[in-house]
Amino acid sequence: MSDDGKLVMMANQIGRFYEPQRQVEPVAAIATHLRKFWDPRMRAAIIAHLDHGGAGLDIPVREAVQRLKAGA
Amino acid sequence: MSLVTEIDYGTPASKASEEVTLTIDGRPVTVPAGTSIMRAAMDGGIQVPKLCATDSVDAFGSCRLCLVEIAGRAGTPASCTTPVAPGMVVSTQTERLKQIRKGVMELYISDHPLDCLTCAANGDCELQDMAGAVGLREVRYGYDGESHTRQEKDESNPYFTFDPSKCIVCSRCVRACEEVQGTFALTIQGRGFDSKVSPGAATDDFLSSECVSCGACVQACPTATLSEKSLIEIGQPEHSVVTTCAYCGVGCSFKAEMRGEELVRMVPWKDGKANRGHSCVKGRFAWGYANHKERILKPMIRERIDQPWREVSWEVAIDRVASEFKRLQAKHGRLAIGGITSSRCTNEETYLVQKLIRGGFGNNNVDTCARVCHSPTGFGLSQAFGTSAGTQDFDSVEQSDVIVVIGANPTDAHPVFASRMKKRLRAGAKLIVIDPRRTDLVRSAHIEADYHLPLRPGTNAAILNAMAHTIVTEGLTNEAFVREFCDRDAFEYWAEFVARPENSPETVGLLSGVSPEAIRGAARLYATGGNGAIYYGLGVTEHSQGTTAVMAIANLAMVTGNLGRKGVGVNPLRGQNNVQGSCDMGSFPHELTGYRHISDDAMRGTFEALWGRKLDAEPGLRIPNMFDAAIEGTFLGLYVQGEDILQSDPNTAHVVKALSAMECVVVQDLFLNETANYAHVFLPGSTFLEKDGTFTNAERRINRVRKVMTPKNGKADWEITLDIAKAMGFPMHYDHPSQIMDEIARMTPTFAGVSYDLLEKEGSVQWPCNEKAPHGTPVMHIGGFVRGKGNFLITEYIPTDERPGPRFPLLLTTGRILSQYNVGAQTRRTDNVVWHDEDVLEIHPHDAEQRGVRDGDWVRLQSRAGETSLRAQITDRVAPGVVYTTFHHPVTQANVITTDYSDWATNCPEYKVTAVQVSPSNGPSDWQREYGEQAEHSRRILKVAAE
Known part of the structure; x- marks a missing residue:
């Protein structure tokens, strides 16, 4: 989807929830959440955003999107 | 068919477990201790004459008609107020009693109009029945003396008449208002002969009084004093059908009392397990929309949204839907279309729509309006407990000692349950209200919250964490519960987290204003006050941290051990009638029925085998994502059943842009709603009175919806979906909704035992209903959580990005009002508008004064998303810095103001926090005027003969 800013914000929101969790590995949990709840075109858009530098993505989210890309 | 007649036992049932045996008129009767003689007699099949007694209210002992004689006791005690005793020997019919009763009735009738033949209650009048029962043949006093028979009627209420000339001052109405409804609007004014029922103060009529028009008084009245106007107009019903209300998530059972196919009145069904014989103004009276002149009964199409509608046959309309959807998929791909199921439609209808989309459209672009209300509940509770639903039944509140209400306004949004809650509060339960606004529950007749935490909108998670901090750091943890039922590591991590200084009440107090x-x-009260029950609503879920707050609530319940038994629990109050059901039925894009993820190959395979279609394993678009994709140009066709996304979803301008970008919007509804202004095909829907099915309420209770009249549009909604499916090349074969439920049961472990036959036998059941729980599950997580061990999640408070600043210094929060429902599509088309005919903006006196705003002035309400105008209501219900409005009227379009911010986990919109500015205005905004013109233009209908 073209509105990368919105997707970045949404992804970072997910990241900020999982980051302090202690019973899951945050990056894996963020990637899993994106995989389970985001439509493929949204996932493709956030991966494309990362490929263009990933501006605005928080660090664990960036890593999660990397993982998403690797697993896609 | 016949009228469903319920037995009136005269007094409420005793809840004692000990039994007492006595003899009544020579028959041995065994009843629970504490039962009245009147009720015991009725249990034994003996009807003691009565007038002031009815089993919905406590005994009063005023009419002196129910007197009995008891062996060994002097006098003739009232059977309604006298409890049974072991070995008691009672006579209900003796010469002495006959004479007394006849004398009493003589006095009553001497002051009662003798117009039985033209009276609305003729054939359904307890006074008439009792005159017959006691053998009254003459009235020795004559009718010429002073009487009350020429009193003026009070016709002010739009739904019922108060005719004091027919009143026998039995106080049943007054007691029903107090005990059942809990409003205390009625009283007996004056003494002796001057005694009369009075609504509110002496200068009030019913409409101006505090009466909330719940109908409890009308139901309790033994004469025609309080009568439904529809009954007066139509006459006595001749048959009734038990069905379920289509308004809020309480799911009240009603008897639809009919004359032929004409609905005479809706009367709450005493055996309804959600409402226990009570009702509110919406369910009881606001059903006139079913016959409203604006209802659309013929399918319509148009090529462009600036054209007028053309009425066409069902065949042409369905063909248009299928051909357009197929065209869009051929041109733009399989994922270019989708649909939205409705929380107002039945489980069966919802199931079919998601089946159509997954099987017929070949994608998972299905979502439900629960997305924009309780989706955080589903996700949050599933993570903590393992199920996406509340833990209790409504009866549970009767055993609560401390009731916490967070972000919910049950007296307005869930009024029948609120009445039950208030009854428990009047009996001594403690109350904590966490809400930015001083709701009625904070202080009302005989109820005052022990704590009201008027938090700043957006700080729920912080407040809940601070409560947890107090519990953990002050040693109030229920160690035994946590040890036995919860994940120990998760608890330890969480306890360390909440104990941090940033979660202390002192820190949170600064940011929350509490x-x-x-x-x-x-x-402390919640942790130590006995059975603690949490009830919450959209004030919790509709935030960027909605899911986090749900998890924080679950944490509080677990750390205090308030789960797994009656009187406790975590209870989401669902907004619409079938929010729970629409979620259960696989309406979310990532889940099939019973909350099972679409990526589960084995589970998905069972659906593929049954439906004969390969299903997509990827999640589809959620509603907000559909809008974004539409604007982007990749989502172009939408089937919307029974939902007005334009009015109910946030950031109206964004929704308008999305709908305008789509090439085929299909709306299935009763009326040309706001979404239909941007639609290309309109399929007329049917009301809940016109179809069979089931609704699942907030307590997971599956209730039957029964058809009471022929669909005025010619088809039930489920039949329309079948037609679309067939035209899309995915035929489904059902002759009756019961067969759809059979399929749901076959495919869904938590519904495995559900069938229409079972619902006939049980009345209703709460899921899970399966081999392990053949009669359903009133309370969940007894003896352990569904997921295994309860899961404490870290619920760090993260402020929303929607923040006030110099341009937008106030925070807007939105909600509902008693007389209106959701977007008002139904209630605006009833006489409920006498109570609320426009949305107003509540603003604190300080904020109003600073802006030169007086009560009733037009004000402009602006946010970063848009602006609208409405009238101001100055009140200290809201704190300084906070303003509040409802979203019931499209003229106001409160959602022009709300933003795109949403919950992190579910994209549930953040309706409850919008930074705004308020300034004086001369009237409606330019946007409102333009919108009104567009809506009027869009609703033109070209009358042509159907093809």
Whole structure:
């Protein structure tokens, strides 16, 4: 989807929830959440955003999107 | 068919477990201790004459008609107020009693109009029945003396008439208002002969009084004093059908009392397990929309949204839907279309729509309007407990000692349950209200919250964490519960987290605006006050941290051990009638029925085998994502059943842009709603009175919806979906909704035992209903959580990005009002508009004064998303810095103001926090005027003969 800013914000929101969790590995949990709840075109858009530098993505989210890309 | 007649036992049932045996008129009767003689007699099949007694209210002992004689006791005690005793020997019919009763009735009738033949209650009048029962043949006093028979009627209420000339001052109405409804609007004014029923103060009529028009008084009245106007107009019903209300998530059972196919009145069904014989103004009276002149009964199409509608046959309309959807998929791909199921439609209808989309459209672009209300509940509770639903039944509140209400306004949005809650509060339960606004529950007749935490909108998670901080750091943890039922590591991590200084009430007090003492006091009360029950609503879920707050609530319940038994629990109050059901039925894009993820190959395979279609394993678009994709140009066709997304979803301008970008929007509804202004095909829907099915309420209770009249549009909604499916090349074969439920049961482990036959036998059941729980599950997580061990999640408070600043210094929060429902599509088309005919903006006196705004002035309400105008209501219900409005009227379009911010986990919109500015205005905004013109233009209908 073209509105990368919105997707970045949404992804970072997910990241900020999982980051302090202690019973899951945050990056894996963020990637899993994106995989389970985001439509493929949204996932493709956030991966494309990362490929263009990933501006605005928080660090664990960036890593999660990397993982998403690797697993896609 | 015949009228469903319920037995009136005269007094409420005793809840004692000990039994007592006595003899009544020579027959041995065994009843629970504490039962009245009147009720015991009725249990034994003996009807003691009565007038002031009815089993919905406590005994009163005023009419002196139910007197009995008891062996060994002097006098003739009232059977309604005298409890049974072991070995008691009672006579209900003796010469002495006959004479007394006849004398009593003579007095009553001497002051009662003798117009039985033209009276609305003729054939359904207890006074008439009792005159017959006691053998009254003459009235020795004559009718010429002073009487009450020429009193003026009070016709002010749009739904019922109060005719004091027919009143026998039995106080049943007054007691029903107090005991059942809990409003205390009625009283007996004056003494002796001057005694009369009075609504409110002496200058009030019913409409101007505090009466909330719940109908409890009308139901309790033994004469025609309080009568439904529809009954007066139509006459006595001749048959009735038990069905379920289509308004809020309480799911009240009603008897639809009919004359032929004409609905005479809706009367709450005493055996309804959600409402226990009570009702509210919406369910009881606001059903006139079914016959409203604006209802659309013929399918319509148009090529462009600036054209007028053309009425066409069902065949042409369905063909248009299928051909357009196929065209869009051929041109733009399989994922270019989708649909939205409705929380107002039945489980069966919802199931079919998601089946159509997954099987017929070949994608998972299905979502439900629960997305924009309780989706955080589903996700949050599933993570903590393992199920996406509330833990209790409504009866549970009767055993609560401390009731916490967070972000919910049950007296307005869930009024029948609120009445039950208030009854428990009047009996001594403690109350904690966490809400930015001083709702009626904070202080109303005989109820005052022990704690009201008027938090700043957006700080729920912080407040809940601060309560947890108090509990953990002050040693109030229920160690035994946590040890036995919860994940120990998760608890330890969480306990360390909440104990941090940033979660202390002192820190949170600064950011939430709530005093630390109040936070600590509320936490201590909840943790130590006995059975603690949490009830919450959209004030929790509709935030960027909605899911986090749901998890924080679950944490509080677990740390205090308030789960797994009656009287406790975590209870989401669902907004619409079938929010729970629409979620259960696989309406979310990532889940099939029973909350099972679409990526589960084995589970998905069972659906593929049954439906004969390969299903997509990827999640589809959620509603907000559909809008974004539409604007982007990749989502172009939408089937919307029974939902007005334009009015109910946030950031109206964004929704308008999305709908305008789509090439085929299909709306299935009763009326040309706001979404239909942007639609290309309109399929007329049917009301809940016109179809069979089931609704699942907030307590997971599956209730039958029964058809009471022929669909005025010619088809039930489920039949329309079948037609679309067939035209899309995915035929489904059902002759009756019961067969759809059979399929749901076959495919869904938590519904495995559900069938229409079972619902006939049980009345209703709460899921899970399966081999392990053949009669359903009133309370969940007894003896352990569904997921295994309860899961404490870290619920760090993260402020929303929607923040006030110099341009937008106030925070807007939105909600509902008693007389209107959701977007008002139904209630605006009833006489409920006498109570609320426009949305108003509540603003604190300080904020109003600063802006030169007077009560009733037009004001402009602006946010970063848009602006609208409405009238101001100055009130200290809201704190300084906070304003509040409802979203019931499209003329106001409150959602022009709300933003795109949403919950992190579910994209549930953040309706409850919008930074705004308020300034004086001369009237409606340019946007409102333009919108009104567009809506009028869009609703033109070209009358042509159907093809």
